[in-house]
Amino acid sequence: MGRQPQQQEPMTADERFASIFAATHLPLLAYAVRRLAVPEDAADVVAETFLIAWRRLDDVPPGEDARPWLFGVARGVLANHQRGERRRIALAERLREDLRGFEVPRRASRLDDVERAMASLPDDDREILRLVAWEELARDEIAVVLGLSRGAVRVRLHRARKRLAQQMSVIAQSAQPTTLPAASTPVTKPRAATWSEEA
Amino acid sequence: MTDPMTYLRATNPVRQSELPPINAGVWSAMQDSIASTPRAPGEAQQQTPRRKRLGKRGALTTGLAVLLIGGGAGYAGIEGWFGGTPQGPNCLADWSDQDAAVIGSWLTGDAIADCDTLMRGAGLAPIEDPVAFTLQDYTYVTPAGQVPGGAHILASGVAVTPQALEMRQSAFDFVDGGNAACRTVPEQVEWARTELKRLGLQGWSVVEADHQDPDAPCSWADAQEPGVVTVGTGADPLDTFAAGTWPLADQLRAKIADRCLTVGEAKDLAEELYMKYSSASADDTLTATAITDDASDCARVDASIGGSVQITVYGPTAKP
Structure with a gap:
């Protein structure tokens, strides 16, 4: 096969955005669906992430690094979403419609030891492990997503894997499920007083 | 022992190939819609990333123009309207300087007091002579004299009553609230009704979300929409939150x-x-x-x- 001529980076913002969009919209959608309880909410996360990418197009790294950069943005959008700051974006409505009713496939292993072990890990550990296992990102890409140095990613990943293995071992040995502290605790509160303030 | 990462890969809830088919027109419409919006100059974006959220909640990752896009004609006629968050105060020391907006979650429900806290948390001076108002279901605080036409002034500054605010917080609460236990949807509905009664919130309704997953083991509650507590199926809080x-x-x-x-x-x-x-x-x-x-x-x-x-x-x- 002859050597391919070097491809030119699209020159206009529209062309560059189109190129990024084409290369990343499906991985980004999958990333968001995996992390949300309601799949159609991923439409808003994807749209918001691309809006940010468009507005900050000059910040988007060239080439393959665009994908982890977008994951990093999506991670922040998801954090806001999970904090309850949910935005409904009109331009996401059609995508939302297409996602409505989609049911996440149920894996036989979904509730096995590894998921329980993951649930016991800190958020940072879980995310870095999922970026490897689910997003199949390389160390360099994870560094872009998390805004860390490559060395820091290596150390964190090593420690997270070690903790995951330890937790799996503990769970396998004890076979005792972790219980929710509040499960047997009364969840009523003392009656609130009335306030005089009104909106 | 098999590598734990191998097990973890097997738990991937949705592989890309398993996503539902999306009409190509949906994607192209989204791309075109986004690309038709104004794009801030890159250099300015890099040098003046001034729009902030409350400090410890991390960097703001979303442009406030997001909501303008979705607003359509209803918002287009409002000069200077730019959106923000509908779920907290939008604090602007200068109404015309949208990039300097500070947004955050409701803290007390008093927009002026909360903006004061948020501005200080972001390392900025409090808004001078602040006035709170609502516009298109969003709450803003700006200096007096900068309130745009069509705004509804909140004389007391209170945008969310203390009772409504506590209902919101309680719905997300993991100490003894909506996230403290794995409840079925009927149990969560009952919990929400008890909370409404405790807080004296008469006239509120408890509704179930449109989409319900019959296989989901637990439920969530959300009270961010005034007058309504929405309950839906969801994951076990034990799995949702970090062990710590x-x-x-x-x-x-x-x-x-x-x-x-x-x-x-x-x-x-x-x-x-x-x-x-x-x-x-x-x-x-x-x-x-x-x-x-x-x-x-x-x-x-x-x-x-x-x-x-x-x-x-x-x-x-x-x-x-």
Whole structure:
């Protein structure tokens, strides 16, 4: 096969955005669906992430690094979403419609030891492990997503894997499920007083 | 022993190939719509990333223009309208300088007081001569004299009543609220009704979300829409939150909710417990929000978590 001529980076913002969009919209959608309880909410996360990418197009790294950069943005959008700051974006409505009713496939292993072990890990550990296992990102890409140095990613990943293995071992040995502290605790509160303030 | 990562890969809930088919026109419409919006100059974006959220909640990752896009014609006629967050105050020291907006979650429900806290948390000066108003269901605080036409002034500054705010916080609360236990949807509906009664919120309704997953083991509650508590199926809170959440929940429950403290004592204790039981570094302190409720005998506490923890305590300034 002859050597391919070097491809030119699209020159206009529209062309560059189109190129990024084409290369990343499906991985980004999958990333968001995996992390949300309601799949159609991923439409808003994807749209918001691309809006940010468009507005900050000059910040988007060239080439393959665009994908982890977008994951990093999506991670922040998801954090806001999970904090309850949910935005409904009109331009996401059609995508939302297409996602409505989609049911996440149920894996036989979904509730096995590894998921329980993951649930016991800190958020940072879980995310870095999922970026490897689910997003199949390389160390360099994870560094872009998390805004860390490559060395820091290596150390964190090593420690997270070690903790995951330890937790799996503990769970396998004890076979005792972790219980929710509040499960047997009364969840009523003392009656609130009335306030005089009104909106 | 098989590598745990191999097991973890097997738990991938949705592989890309398993996504539902999306019409190509949906994607192209989204791309075209986004590309038709104004794009800030890159250099300016890099040099003046001034729009902020409350400091410890992390960097703002979303452009406020997001909501303008979705607004359509209804918003187009409002000069200077740019959106923001509908779920908290939008604080602008200069209405015309949208990039300097500070947004955040409701802390007390008093827009002026909350903007003061948010601005200080972002390292900015409080808004001078602040006025709170609503516009298109969003709440803003700007200096007097900069209120745009069509705005509804909030004379008291209070955008969310204390009772409504507590209902919101309680719905997300993992100490003894909506996220404290794995409830079925009927159980969560009943819990929400009990909460509404406790808070004296008459006229509110409890509705079930449109989309319900019959296989989901638990449920969630959301009270961000005024007058409505929505309940839907969801994951077990045990799986949703980091393991470290639960020792903190235990401590907040045992040392605040189950005892009789003043609001000041509860605030100090909540902040201390957060530092002790979270993985926060020494310089990443949490400031709990204290809401005085002198008609109550003892303090109560709500704690929610998303990207970070938000703790609110309510109670009397002195013991009875």
